[in-house]
Amino acid sequence: GENVEQHPSTLSVQEGDSAVIKCTYSDSASNYFPWYKQELGKGPQLIIDIRSNVGEKKDQRIAVTLNKTAKHFSLHITETQPEDSAVYFCAASNMYSGGGADGLTFGKGTHLIIQP
Amino acid sequence: EAQVTQNPRYLITVTGKKLTVTCSQNMNHEYMSWYRQDPGLGLRQIYYSMNVEVTDKGDVPEGYKVSRKEKRNFPLILESPSPNQTSLYFCASSFQDGYEQYFGPGTRLTVT
Numbered sequence: 646g647e648n649v650e651q652h653p654s655t656l657s658v659q660e661g662d663s664a665v666i667k668c669t670y671s672d673s674a675s676n677y678f679p680w681y682k683q684e685l686g687k688g689p690q691l692i693i694d695i696r697s698n699v700g701e702k703k704d705q706r707i708a709v710t711l712n713k714t715a716k717h718f719s720l721h722i723t724e725t726q727p728e729d730s731a732v733y734f735c736a737a738s739n740m741y742s743g744g745g746a747d748g749l750t751f752g753k754g755t756h757l758i759i760q761p
Numbered sequence: 762e763a764q765v766t767q768n769p770r771y772l773i774t775v776t777g778k779k780l781t782v783t784c785s786q787n788m789n790h791e792y793m794s795w796y797r798q799d800p801g802l803g804l805r806q807i808y809y810s811m812n813v814e815v816t817d818k819g820d821v822p823e824g825y826k827v828s829r830k831e832k833r834n835f836p837l838i839l840e841s842p843s844p845n846q847t848s849l850y851f852c853a854s855s856f857q858d859g860y861e862q863y864f865g866p867g868t869r870l871t872v873t
Contacts, residue, residue, distance in 0.1 A: 654801070677859060688765075688851050688864030689804070734804065738859040746859020748794075753803035 647672040649737050651752025659760050664725055666755045668735035669717040675737040677746070678711060678718045683732040730759045763788045765865035767852050773871045774842055782837045782868050784852030792855045793835040794819070794862070795827065797848040804851070810835055811858060842872040
């Protein structure tokens with residue numbers, strides 16, 4: 646089965662700086678890579694995702710990059726703000742072209758702390 | 762509003778006393794799942810359901826039961842809770858397996 650490794654487990658950055666969280670996956674068939682943000686006291690929520698036919702995707706201050714050859718993908722947050730403080734999870738799955746998919750496999754999470 | 766609801770949000774119980782955590786979604790999703798979240802271990806899947814009357818074990822199913830009699834509901838049952846089941850539990854649903862998952866607000870369970 647798929648195995649997703651996520652690093653670091655805790656990341657502390659100064660407000661305004663950039664943050665990068667990295668994940669590696671083991672199954673070369675995986676083609677869908679979402680990122681979830683979990684704020685304190687809430688369930689995880691999808692913030693951005695990328696499919697294997699693209700190498701990068703941006704949405705305002707967040708971006709995700711994918712290197713299929715190396716089997717790793719990363720979340721980049723620029724100009725960090727206090728509200729970015731949360732736990733972030735990466736995940737991977739294989740979505741079939743005819744519909745359906747293998748289940749999402751999650752990384753263990755990164756606790757991002759934005760220092761004022 | 763599209764959402765996944767869980768009840769109760771907080772529960773303190775004693776070893777061996779059967780309990781049920783309810784989960785309901787209003788998005789007509791086929792796929793539903795239960796996870797537990799523990800420090801340093803991330804999200805671990807307990808059970809999942811591909812559709813009504815179709816359930817299967819996840820990574821950590823021991824000590825848990827589920828049922829899917831209706832599309833919208835997916836209760837988690839602990840027949841004889843033990844202290845090692847103290848955890849934060851999340852229900853999630855999605856259109857199909859592998860697609861974006863919508864998570865409930867979580868249920869914090871303490872077993873003494």
